[in-house]
Amino acid sequence: MANLKNSKSQSMGLHKEVLTGRTQQVFFNPEEAENFFYYGAYDVDFNKRTEIDAKNLTCAKLNDKLNALMKEGYGTVVVKNPQGKHSLGVGILNKLNLIFEGSLGYFGVGSIDGPVVRITGRVGWSCAENMMAGKVMIEKNAGSCFGAAIRGGDLICKGSVGARTGIDMKGGTIIVGGDAGAFTGFMMQRGRIIILGDVGINLGDSMYDGTIFVGGKIKSLGSDAVKSKLSSDDIFWLRRKLKVAEIGSDFDVTRMTKVVAGKKLWNYDALEPSEKKGAI
Amino acid sequence: MCGIAGLIHKGKTVNIGKELQDMLQALKHRGPDSTGFALYGQGNNQGDYIMRFKVGENVAEGSSAVNEDKSVYDERRKQVDKHIRDLGGSIVNDAQLTPYSFRYCIKYNKDLMEFSKRIESVEMTEILSLGKSLELVKDIGDASVVSKQYGLDKIKGTHAIGHSRMATESGVDIRSAHPFWGYPFSDVSVVHNGQLTNYWNNRRALENKGMRFMSECDSELIAVYLAEKMRRGVALKDGMKDSLKELDGVFTYLVATKDSLGMAKDTMAAKPMVLYESDDLVAMGSEEIAIRTLLPQEIDTYDPYDGEVKVWQI
Numbered sequence: 106m107a108n109l110k111n112s113k114s115q116s117m118g119l120h121k122e123v124l125t126g127r128t129q130q131v132f133f134n135p136e137e138a139e140n141f142f143y144y145g146a147y148d149v150d151f152n153k154r155t156e157i158d159a160k161n162l163t164c165a166k167l168n169d170k171l172n173a174l175m176k177e178g179y180g181t182v183v184v185k186n187p188q189g190k191h192s193l194g195v196g197i198l199n200k201l202n203l204i205f206e207g208s209l210g211y212f213g214v215g216s217i218d219g220p221v222v223r224i225t226g227r228v229g230w231s232c233a234e235n236m237m238a239g240k241v242m243i244e245k246n247a248g249s250c251f252g253a254a255i256r257g258g259d260l261i262c263k264g265s266v267g268a269r270t271g272i273d274m275k276g277g278t279i280i281v282g283g284d285a286g287a288f289t290g291f292m293m294q295r296g297r298i299i300i301l302g303d304v305g306i307n308l309g310d311s312m313y314d315g316t317i318f319v320g321g322k323i324k325s326l327g328s329d330a331v332k333s334k335l336s337s338d339d340i341f342w343l344r345r346k347l348k349v350a351e352i353g354s355d356f357d358v359t360r361m362t363k364v365v366a367g368k369k370l371w372n373y374d375a376l377e378p379s380e381k382k383g384a385i
Numbered sequence: 386m387c388g389i390a391g392l393i394h395k396g397k398t399v400n401i402g403k404e405l406q407d408m409l410q411a412l413k414h415r416g417p418d419s420t421g422f423a424l425y426g427q428g429n430n431q432g433d434y435i436m437r438f439k440v441g442e443n444v445a446e447g448s449s450a451v452n453e454d455k456s457v458y459d460e461r462r463k464q465v466d467k468h469i470r471d472l473g474g475s476i477v478n479d480a481q482l483t484p485y486s487f488r489y490c491i492k493y494n495k496d497l498m499e500f501s502k503r504i505e506s507v508e509m510t511e512i513l514s515l516g517k518s519l520e521l522v523k524d525i526g527d528a529s530v531v532s533k534q535y536g537l538d539k540i541k542g543t544h545a546i547g548h549s550r551m552a553t554e555s556g557v558d559i560r561s562a563h564p565f566w567g568y569p570f571s572d573v574s575v576v577h578n579g580q581l582t583n584y585w586n587n588r589r590a591l592e593n594k595g596m597r598f599m600s601e602c603d604s605e606l607i608a609v610y611l612a613e614k615m616r617r618g619v620a621l622k623d624g625m626k627d628s629l630k631e632l633d634g635v636f637t638y639l640v641a642t643k644d645s646l647g648m649a650k651d652t653m654a655a656k657p658m659v660l661y662e663s664d665d666l667v668a669m670g671s672e673e674i675a676i677r678t679l680l681p682q683e684i685d686t687y688d689p690y691d692g693e694v695k696v697w698q699i
């Protein structure tokens with residue numbers, strides 16, 4: 106079992122407690138893997154490509170259609186004319202290349218676990234909420250609650266985002282090319298947020314853990330959010346992440362401000378790591 | 386929850402009633418209780434005041450209004466007519482739109498506050514709007530129902546704001562529905578999405594300054610608050626900026642005057658608003674799907690930030 110004490114991730118402020126003993130083997134025995142299956146997840150072929158016109162489809166019909174296509178093994182799906190409809194592309198639990206040619210409304214691509222999604226327009230509130238894994242790339246702006254409660258994956262917006270970006274996030278990375286609104290990283294528990302532009306008031310308010318990097322001006326820090334020194338590991342990681350995200354490749358990450366939890370608000374000292382996990 | 390929408394065409398007149406109807410119908414799921422329209426048209430081209438008023442409530446299914454014998458409406462209307470004449474005004478044109486609501490064109494050139502007080506002294510009577518451009522209509526039902534009932538899809542104009550309401554703070558009736566007229570200013574209207582938590586303190590303070598409230602809906606406070614500011618000579622945009630500090634709660638609201646349309650978002654940015662801006666059109670709504678009824682093609686939209694105030698001119 107891995108002992109991650111004093112690991113690189115700890116030095117970057119991603120978590121403080123020792124994660125020893127928390128490997129998947131505790132819960133899943135590889136020998137029994139055949140007894141486990143992920144309902145609604147399909148094996149798809151990325152070379153099998155198709156298009157859907159969403160113009161005259163309700164969100165439920167479109168999502169049904171996507172599900173049927175994945176069941177048939179389609180691995181690359183282009184959705185045309187999404188026209189700002191809500192809850193499109195939600196609950197996809199397998200690898201998939203999904204391209205939306207246009208904008209999504211509220212709750213777009215929520216609760217996904219694995220697909221790579223590219224959206225050529227903007228997204229409304231709560232995009233990729235509860236995302237587990239995968240990559241979502243938005244070419245224009247995003248609304249509020251961007252990446253709320255995500256647990257993993259990369260969520261990238263090339264434009265600006267609204268308020269409460271990364272609220273309650275528990276893992277993964279959110280990258281924003283423009284500005285972000287008030288309460289960015291509100292009550293975040295894990296994960297990393299990168300904002301290349303300015304952020305609004307109360308950045309990182311009541312955050313438990315995790316890290317926020319800001320390239321522009323910070324209007325104000327929230328309760329228990331504190332500035333921290335940017336390490337060489339941070340700089341390396343930021344450069345790599347921005348390159349992979351196809352965003353801000355020439356951005357000078359060395360002048361970014363790092364914000365972490367002050368750990369005064371939640372009485373961390375009184376809790377064992379396991380209890381802390383339960384409290385979260 | 387509630388849905389709000391607004392649009393302003395710069396330098397041209399369009400079928401504004403139909404456009405706002407479509408936007409509000411797209412937001413029906415945010416508030417099915419009542420729908421309201423504040424349409425800014427051309428008036429009657431004579432410079433007369435247009436007064437929209439009601440002398441009773443709609444007691445349709447779902448309404449919380451008290452049922453009244455329809456015969457009282459005629460009597461109240463006669464009293465309104467008498468007050469107009471007594472105040473030195475004259476009715477140029479009148480239309481009865483429902484058993485309880487009316488649209489009058491009036492010649493009048495004295496104090497609007499005094500005028501409004503006298504008209505509203507008639508039992509159950511409320512002026513929904515008074516102005517030379519504003520046509521304010523609100524009633525129980527969704528946008529299509531209200532628009533059809535009042536023939537709004539034929540009204541031409543430059544800008545408009547509207548509201549689809551989910552009643553949370555007060556009853557399902559016309560007086561609690563949005564938009565609210567900025568009494569006693571002609572051509573001022575407000576719609577709001579959110580909750581105000583210092584409503585009673587502000588209401589008492591404004592009532593002590595002579596302002597009137599017709600409902601117990603917290604949203605009415607914004608209209609009265611801005612009207613009181615304007616009465617003291619404060620510019621609309623400055624009044625809106627003040628509201629971000631002095632009104633407590635979560636809110637996004639739209640306000641319209643004869644030649645402008647503005648939006649304000651509270652410092653918590655807890656209520657949604659999506660904006661589209663081009664050289665000749667600005668459209669906004671609680672959800673992008675409202676804007677898409679006007680512009681089905683791909684467009685660039687954005688969310689205004691916390692504490693943002695914007696005003697556009699026709």
